[in-house]
Amino acid sequence: MRRLVLAALAVALVGTVAASAADIGEYIKLSAHQQYWVRDQMWCGLGEVEVTYQDITLRCDQVEVDLETMELHAEGNVVIDQGEARFACSRARFDLRKKVGIFYEAQGFFPPSYHFRGAEIERLDETHYRLHRGSFTSCNLDDDSPPPWTIDLRDAVVELEGYGHFRGVSLKVRGVPVFYAPRLLWPVKRDRSAGLMVPTIGYSDRNGAYLGNALFMPLTRSLDTTLYLDLYSKGYVGLANEWRWAPAENAKGELFASTVRDPDTNQWEWKLQGKHTQLFPGGYALRAELLDYSDIDFFQRFEKTFDRNTLRSIYSFGTMSRIWGPQAVNLRIDSRQTFFASTGGSTSGSRVVLDRLPELEYRLRSTRLLESPFYVSLIAVADRFQVERSATLRGSYARFDAFPSVSLLTAGVPWFNVTPSVGARATYYTARYSANRTTFEDEPLWRRYATAGVSLVGPSFSRIFTKGESKFKHLVEPRVEYGYVSNPGSSLQIPVFDEKDSVLVQNRLRGILANRLFFKGGDGASREVASLEISQEYSFSDPLTAANPGLGLPASRQGPLSFWLRTSPYPQVTIDARTDFDAVTNNMRSASLTGGVFTGVANVGLTWYSSFNAATESVTSSQTRLFFAIAPPTARWRIESQLAYDIHNAKLLDQRYVFQWRGSCWSAYAEIRDYRIEPYTRRDYRIAIDLTGLGTFLDIRGSLDALAR
Secondary structure (H helix, E strand, O other): OHHHHHHOOOOOEEEEEEEEOOOOOOEEEEEEEEEEEEOOOEEEEEEEEEEEEOOEEEEEEEEEEEOOOOEEEEEEEEEEEEOOEEEEEEEEEEEOOOOEEEEEEEEEEEOOOEEEEEEEEEEOOOOEEEEEEEEEEOOOOOOOOOOOEEEEEEEEEEEOOEEEEEEEEEEEEOOEEEEEEEEEEEEEOOOOOOEEOOOEEEEEOOOEEEEEEEEEEEEEOOEEEEEEEEEEOOOOEEEEEEEEEEEEOOEEEEEEEEEEEEOOOOEEEEEEEEEEEEEEOOOEEEEEEEEEEOOHHHHHHHHOOHHHOOOOEEEEEEEEEEEEOOEEEEEEEEEEEEEEOOOOOOOOOEEEEEEEEEEEEEEEEEEEOOOOOEEEEEEEEEEEEEEEOOOOOEEEEEEEEEEEEEEEOOOOEOOEEEEEEEEEEEEEEOOEEOOOOOOEEOOOEEEEEEEEEEEEEOOOEEEEEEEOOEEEEEEEEEEEEEEEEOOOOOOOOOOOOOHHHOOOOEEEEEEEEEEEEEEEOOOOOEEEEEEEEEEEEEEOOOOOEOOEHHHOEOOEOEOOEEEEEEEOOOOOEEEEEEEEEOOOOOOEEEEEEEEEEEOOOEEEEEEEEEEEEOOOOEEEEEEEEEEEEEOOOOOOEEEEEEEEEEOOOOEEEEEEEEEEEEOOOEEEEEEEEEEOOOOOOEEEEEEEEEEOOOEEEEEEEEEHHHHHO
């Protein structure tokens, strides 16, 4: 710079200068390795320059500052910070007083997460900038390599906490143009902003190539909505509207409504999905979920998402509850639709609809009566049902159910407890099944029965083993549980809605021998590391094991002998093994094993189950499922796999492989799934790319079979 060349004739100073502007006395801090004054108002710095004025800090290699006009000219590795915004450039002209200027060959950062660079960046005022021949991205621009994605532009005017008005826009991925627009309006703010979202492109082998876009609109601070439009090359048209709200600190919800035009039938199919939760003063809580389809079979074929393949029922509910002390009141409405496959394999064959409109429930958990050893509990429910089980078995009726019970807490010793209980249940129905159970009859029906039981725990024995600073405690705890249910009468005309309507006569004794092992380390922390339970039931009424006359096997009142082992030798390792043996043949009836290893790097889970014909000792079913995931804490990638295999039939049921990558400003998702369970067997793949700040940019779904062709 010419003035710095002239200033080289002056005497060099090294240090820091605190100066005041000539006319208004503004304080400015100037420092540099070498400092020069020209005409008593021009300060020149050379080497390790730092200029501080109000909330602005400038660093560079050399600078001239006119303390009268408060204008400066900086060159060489210029960095300017103001609040969260930062600019780096080769040279700059800046007015400190007005806080405006021009940065050449510059790059910078706009909060909350946007980076930019341009041949020229002009600061128009405290919140407005003009960019010329530049790039805009949420990726880091400090590296020499090109960023994963950028929005290149010819010109732009950007308002912080406002919008960016871009002209001559080209979206590039790894330097390759993928989208162009003559103009683009983009929000540059922390708060939600109205505007069009970045278009989404993708491909599905069933629906064809598609182009989607969305319009986001914040209506209030607690309410916003998004409108969606998707166009498919094979004639499908999708429209959707999503609402999100949070009217209070403890309240939030969302609702998604979509419709799709089916070109095969020229009909619009719809789907509703939503949820809401809210806490009210006084202990009240509201929770609701909604899920409904015009045709579930259509959306299973259209969406082709893996979690929809096995969906055979849809459920919606709403509950309002209040809990105070041991009491609770619940008001509930719900609707469940269960679909059954037709001969063609789709879910459009038949359906069962069970609606609860509504249910009022009162619960009193076990509560002590005054100072006595007696504890009382109560469940009282009033329901109104709307049922559609078949073309003729449909209608509405009410049910009233009350189930009080009393238990006695006996005074005993710590190693032995006896807890008897008695109860009575009465249920009233305003309608009943007809004699052939094909229609409803408007005739009321009562059902009454009594219950009784006793629980004996102990005598318990324990022993402590010491190994160094560690201790092990082995506890042996036998338990005996007896349950009795009197005859509730004939159940042929009882209308069945849920488990309350299915009652079995019971007169059974169950014995359990529990072994528990506890570990306490030198640090004082203790945990249960293993338990083994051996149990068996005995019936004083009906047999628990049916007879098999063909093989000459008698019935037995003894139930299967069960073994249940749970162990966790290390906090990251769990093992659960169970097996049942037949009471007559002493052969194995079933066996299962579940285990897992869960660390900060990898997770492995295994589940295996087999059932056997105890009479012939043959295998009737055997399946296994394996889960594996690896994701090092410092790595950007994650690999996940699931496998389900029918060992008995030597048939693969399901296999799924997922790879995820998270970059600094983008993420990728790839999934392959081979699903072989009827009726929707398929081999699919999905590839999706998400750009930070833009959303899902690419979403491709297709069939592996189609690729093979």
